[in-house]
Structures are given as structure tokens and as C-alpha cells.
Amino acid sequence: MRRFVLIAVPFLWLLALFLIPFGIVLKISLSDVALARPPYVPQFSWDEGIRAFLSQLDFENFAFIGAGAIVVTVVAIALLAAVAFPVYGLVFRRFFGGGLKALSIRSLIAAVVSVVAGILAVVIVFAVISFFFPSVVSLLEVDDYLYFQAYLSSLKIAAISTALTLLVGYPMAYGMARSPNSWRPTLMMLVILPFWTSFLIRVYAWRGILSQEGYLNQVLLWLGVIGEPLTILNTNTAVYIGVVYTYLPFMILPIYAALEKLDVSLIEAAEDLGCSRSSAFWLVTIPLSRPGIVAGCFLVFIPTLGEFVIPSLLGGSGTLMIGKVLWEEFFNNRDWPVASAVAIILLLILIVPIVLFQRNQQRQAEAGG
Amino acid sequence: MTQTVFAPWTDPAAKPLIRFRHVTKRFGDFTAIEDLSLDIYEREFFALLGPSGCGKTTMMRMLAGFEDPTEGTIELAGEDIGAVPPNKRAVNMMFQSYALFPHLTVRDNIAFGLKREGKPKDEIHARVEEMLRLVQLQKFASRKPHQISGGQRQRVALARSLAKAPKLLLLDEPLGALDKKLREETQFELMDIQEKTGTTFVIVTHDQEEAMTVASRIAVMKDGALMQVATPSQIYENPSSRYVADFLGDVTILEGKATKLGDAYEVHWAEGQPPLRAKSTLALADGAGCHLAIRPEKVEIHGEKPADDNVLRGKVIDIGYLGNISTYHVQLANGQTIRAQSFNTERDTRRAFTWEDEVWVNWTENCAVLLDH
Ligand SMILES: Nc1ncnc2c1ncn2[C@@H]1O[C@H](COP(=O)(O)OP(=O)(O)O)[C@@H](O)[C@H]1O
Numbered sequence: 001m002r003r004f005v006l007i008a009v010p011f012l013w014l015l016a017l018f019l020i021p022f023g024i025v026l027k028i029s030l031s032d033v034a035l036a037r038p039p040y041v042p043q044f045s046w047d048e049g050i051r052a053f054l055s056q057l058d059f060e061n062f063a064f065i066g067a068g069a070i071v072v073t074v075v076a077i078a079l080l081a082a083v084a085f086p087v088y089g090l091v092f093r094r095f096f097g098g099g100l101k102a103l104s105i106r107s108l109i110a111a112v113v114s115v116v117a118g119i120l121a122v123v124i125v126f127a128v129i130s131f132f133f134p135s136v137v138s139l140l141e142v143d144d145y146l147y148f149q150a151y152l153s154s155l156k157i158a159a160i161s162t163a164l165t166l167l168v169g170y171p172m173a174y175g176m177a178r179s180p181n182s183w184r185p186t187l188m189m190l191v192i193l194p195f196w197t198s199f200l201i202r203v204y205a206w207r208g209i210l211s212q213e214g215y216l217n218q219v220l221l222w223l224g225v226i227g228e229p230l231t232i233l234n235t236n237t238a239v240y241i242g243v244v245y246t247y248l249p250f251m252i253l254p255i256y257a258a259l260e261k262l263d264v265s266l267i268e269a270a271e272d273l274g275c276s277r278s279s280a281f282w283l284v285t286i287p288l289s290r291p292g293i294v295a296g297c298f299l300v301f302i303p304t305l306g307e308f309v310i311p312s313l314l315g316g317s318g319t320l321m322i323g324k325v326l327w328e329e330f331f332n333n334r335d336w337p338v339a340s341a342v343a344i345i346l347l348l349i350l351i352v353p354i355v356l357f358q359r360n361q362q363r364q365a366e367a368g369g
Numbered sequence: 370m371t372q373t374v375f376a377p378w379t380d381p382a383a384k385p386l387i388r389f390r391h392v393t394k395r396f397g398d399f400t401a402i403e404d405l406s407l408d409i410y411e412r413e414f415f416a417l418l419g420p421s422g423c424g425k426t427t428m429m430r431m432l433a434g435f436e437d438p439t440e441g442t443i444e445l446a447g448e449d450i451g452a453v454p455p456n457k458r459a460v461n462m463m464f465q466s467y468a469l470f471p472h473l474t475v476r477d478n479i480a481f482g483l484k485r486e487g488k489p490k491d492e493i494h495a496r497v498e499e500m501l502r503l504v505q506l507q508k509f510a511s512r513k514p515h516q517i518s519g520g521q522r523q524r525v526a527l528a529r530s531l532a533k534a535p536k537l538l539l540l541d542e543p544l545g546a547l548d549k550k551l552r553e554e555t556q557f558e559l560m561d562i563q564e565k566t567g568t569t570f571v572i573v574t575h576d577q578e579e580a581m582t583v584a585s586r587i588a589v590m591k592d593g594a595l596m597q598v599a600t601p602s603q604i605y606e607n608p609s610s611r612y613v614a615d616f617l618g619d620v621t622i623l624e625g626k627a628t629k630l631g632d633a634y635e636v637h638w639a640e641g642q643p644p645l646r647a648k649s650t651l652a653l654a655d656g657a658g659c660h661l662a663i664r665p666e667k668v669e670i671h672g673e674k675p676a677d678d679n680v681l682r683g684k685v686i687d688i689g690y691l692g693n694i695s696t697y698h699v700q701l702a703n704g705q706t707i708r709a710q711s712f713n714t715e716r717d718t719r720r721a722f723t724w725e726d727e728v729w730v731n732w733t734e735n736c737a738v739l740l741d742h
């Protein structure tokens with residue numbers, strides 16, 4: 001009985017805060033847009049009965065936004081990655097004796113081989129599926145490419161921003177972990193401090209920095225670095241800056257946690273055994289902080305994929321992100337059913353990185369325990 | 370079979386492998402090592418012994434290249450290694466914490482140093498197998514460090530540090546984490562490996578038994594300085610100072626004034642107690658203050674007064690029974706306690722003496738060590 005109660009609490013939590021809202025959104029996504037309040041039909045009523053209600057639901061909205069093609073594309077990317085990464089490791093171990101040297105000609109060869117293997121795997125899988133289930137091909141027909149592009153562009157922006165955040169965050173986390181013990185709480189505080197003010201205001205403040213007459217341009221003009229003000233605001237560059245700025249702590253904290261646990265004597269042991277400073281870094285520090293890197297990347301990638309505030313405040317008309325599209329469908333077009341379908345597909349796409357993230361966390365916990 | 374005794378330190382022509390010349394190491398204004406000079410010879414098993422914080426690890430870290438001496442030089446095979454970074458020294462270190470790479474298997478841990486040398490693959494493979502055999506870990510080669518026991522981890526660390534066949538192997542409290550039985554076994558394994566590979570070992574320990582067991586010579590350290598450097602038996606039987614005598618093994622130390630008497634000294638050490646005779650080569654002025662160090666196993670205990678020198682009377686106040694030996698704490702009339710040890714050769718629980726027994730203790734004049742500081 002007690003066990004039941006204990007399990008029931010998180011389940012009720014999940015039910016109330018995820019499953020019920022999800023069910024409502026799913027239902028809306030299967031409805032049709034209407035000039036009514038709320039702006040969709042059908043509405044459930046006891047008089048007509050549940051069968052009549054269900055018969056009015058359909059997948060039109062999903063077909064409209066090209067959900068089939070989007071899901072197929074995401075699955076293809078996931079499959080490519082799932083094949084390419086192990087192949088990369090395998091090639092390295094088989095033919096290069098595992099002696100990992102970053103950015104060498106060997107890693108380039110291994111990368112090319114693994115990407116080719118991944119593409120081959122994708123092509124074969126899709127050829128087999130379309131041979132046995134020809135109807136699948138019809139999934140790839142798309143009515144309006146806007147949504148498809150928005151998803152792809154979100155993936156691209158999220159991936160690039162994650163990489164940039166890693167490039168900025170890793171050295172900061174490294175510096176923190178190598179700083180004297182007495183400084184660390186202060187440095188940690190400085191990283192977390194921005195959370196104490198509104199995210200909206202901080203992102204808005206970047207408009208003042210990045211605009212044509214903004215502080216950045218003023219400083220650069222004054223220094224004579226540039227002759228004309230740069231156009232940064234309302235471009236993707238501004239979005240990258242905004243994402244890196246906003247999500248940096250999510251990257252720093254897990255990497256810092258991993259680096260702080262790292263025993264300095266491991267680096268000394270590597271040097272003792274013949275490593276230079278830099279090869280000790282690549283062979284010991286990076287592999288041992290990998291769980292932190294992976295966790296940080298997911299913590300940045302997952303929210304960035306559906307990000308709405310940053311692209312709408314800093315991005316321009318050319319910045320296509322699914323969060324923005326979602327917002328416009330809901331509030332400008334008042335097309336709740338299509339917006340709901342967009343949200344459902346976004347969630348499906350996010351399941352892949354979330355599951356991978358969970359697996360990384362679990363493996364880390366097992367290795368630690 | 371005749372065997373020449375291994376004692377290069379007695380040979381003035383022998384070239385030391387390591388040479389500390391007036392080495393001082395400061396951390397800020399704290400002096401960890403002070404003006405220390407020391408020679409260590411090839412194929413030696415050299416032990417640094419001393420209490421925690423006396424600078425043993427600092428000595429090792431200077432040899433490995435992780436710390437630079439503030440003053441003085443360190444030579445390896447005749448070359449000043451001051452400017453040589455750790456990865457270029459023919460020195461490997463087995464770390465106090467083992468420092469095994471948790472993301473690599475046992476095999477890859479051992480191969481790590483060899484791969485950095487860019488040797489051919491099959492050569493590395495052969496060497497790794499040889500090392501695995503040496504430490505008997507073939508069966509565990511594919512495991513990760515967290516999947517093996519503490520004793521096995523320690524052997525991996527040893528194999529990893531030996532794999533590159535260094536001129537000098539540094540072992541920083543290598544057996545600290547092992548339980549007593551495993552530690553003793555491993556000590557003999559270490560000696561065996563040292564003999565087989567012919568590597569020079571420098572071992573750090575704060576366990577005097579361990580130092581006595583494995584070492585060809587021991588350096589006893591105190592507060593960053595060497596107190597005595599000698600073979601285990603010399604250190605034990607002829608300590609040069611009260612500190613060394615006290616640090617190694619069990620000892621009773623009496624304080625008194627010496628008077629020359631033939632080839633020995635007579636030590637007056639307490640009112641109402643007979644003076645004690647001790648043979649010594651020390652040159653002490655008459656009436657000079659001195660210490661007399663007496664090892665308990667050299668002290669005999671009697672029920673009746675023996676007709677020898679150096680006889681003291683007291684009563685048994687405590688008995689330490691250790692199975693193979695018993696230690697009697699005998700208190701004299703002036704309150705001083707003398708420890709006497711006897712072997713329990715009979716399998717009989719009835720002991721010869723018991724608490725409160727009146728006894729006499731004595732030792733020969735060769736057995737007590739006279740110390741001037
Ligand atoms: N990096 C350092 N900075 C400051 N003091 C140090 C440092 N390393 C060692 N010490 C000090 O030097 C002394 C000797 O240390 P160590 O060589 O580690 O002793 P041990 O004999 O226990 O191995 C200790 O008092 C220690 O506090």
C-alpha cells in the first residue's frame with residue numbers, strides 16, 4: 001500500500017502536468033479550425049456521444065504541415081548519427097590502434113568513412129521500407145514547406161548554438177575547476193547570478209547592445225575597428241549570441257561538475273607516462289569530462305530547439321524557428337489545430353535527444369557508483 | 370655459490386644514479402626540504418621513511434619533475450634534470466592514489482605510456498602482455514579500473530609505471546591502501562619484481578616495517594632533512610640519534626650522564642638506580658649528557674637477581690601478548706618503565722610472570738646504544 005502511494009505521487013504529477021495537457025493539445029491538433037470560441041470543432045458534448053465526436057477527428061493538420069516528411073527526416077538524421085558514431089570509433093580502433101590524436105588526418109579519414117557508412121545505412125533502410133510498404137512514400141508529400149523548413153532551420157540553429165556554447169563554456173568551466181578552492185564558490189555564484197533577473201529583460205538588453213546604434217557598434221566605431229556600423233541585430237548571428245548568452249550556465253555547470261571531480265594526479269600520471277600538456281588534455285581531460293559535455297550539450301540543445309523569445313527579440317524576418325512559427329499560428333492566425341500539430345511534432349522530435357540525455361545521465365550514474 | 374654483497378654506497382668509485390645536491394624546496398615561505406644532499410645508486414631499493422608531512426612526497430615529485438627545487442640541483446645519471454619536463458624523464462612514478470585512467474581498460478592503462486613513444490603496434494602488444502604476466506593480471510586485462518579490487522588496481526599501477534622500463538621507478542606509499550596481509554605479500558612481490566627487472570626503486574613509506582622489509586637502504590627524514598641514511602640493520606641496531614632510534618621499532622630511552630670506563634661508558638641516569646654500562650665508539654666528555662636506547666628484545670627478564678651487569682629491579686605492571694612474543698612492562702622504583710620481550714616458544718598459556726611480580730631485568734653492555742643527541 002505504501003509503495004503504491006509512493007509511486008502514485010510522481011504518476012499523478014505526470015498525469016496532471018504532462019499527460020492531460022498533452023491529451024488536450026493532441027485532441028486540438030486532430031480538430032478543424034473554426035470561427036468559434038474556442039476556435040476549433042468538434043467540441044465534446046454528452047448528447048452526441050463519444051463515437052460521433054471521435055469520427056470528426058482527423059490527421060489533416062499533420063498532413064498539412066508535412067509531419068510525415070519531418071518525422072522521416074529526423075529519423076534519418078538519428079539513424080545516420082547512430083551508425084556514424086560507432087563506425088568512427090571502430091575505424092579508429094581497428095586501423096589506427098586507438099591512439100587518438102585530435103584533428104589529425106586519421107580522424108578526418110575516420111569521419112568521412114563513418115559519415116558515408118551512415119548515409120548508406122539510411123539509404124538502405126529507406127529503400128527496404130519503401131519496397132515493402134510503398135504507402136510510406138506518400139508520407140513524404142508536403143503541402144506547405146514553411147513548417148518543414150522551420151523544423152530544419154531550428155535543428156540547424158540549435159546545433160550551431162550548442163557548438164558555440166560548448167566552445168565558450170568549456171574553457172570557462174575548465175578555468176573554474178582549475179582555480180584555487182577558495183575562489184570557486186564566488187565563480188560559481190557569478191555564473192548563476194544572471195538567473196536572478198528576468199530572462200526577458202536580459203535578452204531585451206541585448207537589443208541595445210547589438211543594434212545599429214548599439215553599444216557594440218559605438219565601441220567598435222570609436223576604436224576604429226570598423227568604418228560602418230555592423231548589422232547584427234535581426235540576423236541569425238544575434239540569435240546565436242542570445243542563445244550562447246542565455247544558456248551558457250547550463251553548459252558550464254555540468255562540465256564544471258565533471259572537471260572538478262577529475263583528479264589532478266591523472267593529468268600528472270599522463271605527463272609522467274610521456275604526454276605533453278596538450279596531449280594529456282585530449283587523452284585524459286576531454287574523455288573524462290565527456291559526460292559533462294554531453295549533458296551540457298543536451299541541456300542547451302533541447303530548449304533551444306523550441307526557443308521562441310530569443311529569435312523573436314533578436315532574430316529577423318529571415319530567422320525561421322519552429323517556436324516562432326508556433327506562436328504565430330496560435331496568436332496571429334488563431335489556427336489552434338495547426339499550431340497544436342506543430343507542437344506535437346516538436347515534442348516527438350525532442351523525444352530523441354531527451355532519451356539520449358537520460359541514457360547519458362544513467363550511464364554516468366552507473367560509472368560513478 | 371659465492372655472492373658479492375650489493376653495497377655500491379660503500380664503493381667510492383661507484384657513480385650514483387640520482388644525486389641530490391644541496392636541494393632546498395620552499396612553498397611560499399614554508400620550507401619543505403632544507404639543504405638536502407643524497408646519493409642513490411643503480412639497482413637500489415631505496416626507502417624514504419618519515420612521519421606524514423616531512424617532505425617525502427615532495428622529494429618524489431621533484432624526481433618526477435612535477436616540482437622544481439628552489440635551490441640546488443638534482444642529477445639523474447650524471448645529468449642535471451632541472452630543465453627536463455616530466456614527460457621527457459626516464460623516470461616513472463606509481464602514484465599514492467594509483468591515478469589509473471578510469472576510462473581505459475587495464476590493458477590500455479598499461480599501454481598508455483608505450484603508445485606515447487610511437488612504438489610499433491606488435492611491440493607494444495608484446496610488452497603489455499609481458500607486464501600483465503608479471504603482475505598476474507592477464508585475466509583482468511579487458512576490465513576497467515572500477516571493476517577490479519584494490520590490490521589488483523595497485524598491481525595495474527605498478528605494471529603501468531614499469532612498462533616503459535624506466536631507469537628509476539618512484540613508488541609513493543604504494544601499499545598504503547592494502548590490508549596487512551596483502552601488503553606483506555605485495556612487499557615480497559615488489560622485491561621480486563625489482564630484482565627481475567633490475568630497475569632502481571625509490572619507495573616512500575611511513576611504515577617502518579615496510580621500509581625494513583623491502584629496502585636496501587633507508588633514509589629517515591624529519592621536517593625536510595635527512596636524519597640517517599643506512600641499511601635497515603644499521604638503522605635499527607646503530608641509530609645515530611634518539612629520533613631515529615625512537616622512530617624505528619620499539620625502544621626504551623633513558624637519559625643520563627656518561628663517564629668513560631675502559632672501552633665503555635658508565636651512564637648515571639637516576640638517583641638510587643645503579644649506573645648502566647654501554648659499549649660505544651662515541652667520544653663523550655666525562656659528565657656529558659647522553660641517551661641510552663635499549664630495544665626490548667635485548668632485555669632479559671628474570672625471577673631471581675642475575676649475577677650480571679646492568680641489572681635493574683622492578684615489578685611487572687603490564688603484559689602485551691602478541692602470540693609469538695610477549696612484552697613485559699617493568700616499572701622500576703623511580704617510576705621509569707623498561708620494556709622486555711620474550712618469545713613464547715612453549716605452547717602454554719601459563720606465562721612465566723604475571724602482574725605485580727617482582728622481577729629483575731638486564732642486558733649486556735653491547736646491547737644498549739649510547740646516543741649523544
Ligand atoms: N604544493 C604545496 N604547497 C604548499 N605546501 C606544500 C605543497 N606540497 C607540499 N606542501 C607541504 O610540504 C610539506 C611536505 O609535504 P609532503 O612532501 O607531501 O609530505 P609527506 O612526507 O607526507 O609526503 C607538508 O607540510 C605540506 O603541507
Ligand SMILES: [Mg+2]
Nearest residue numbers: 425426465542
Ligand atoms: Mg605523501
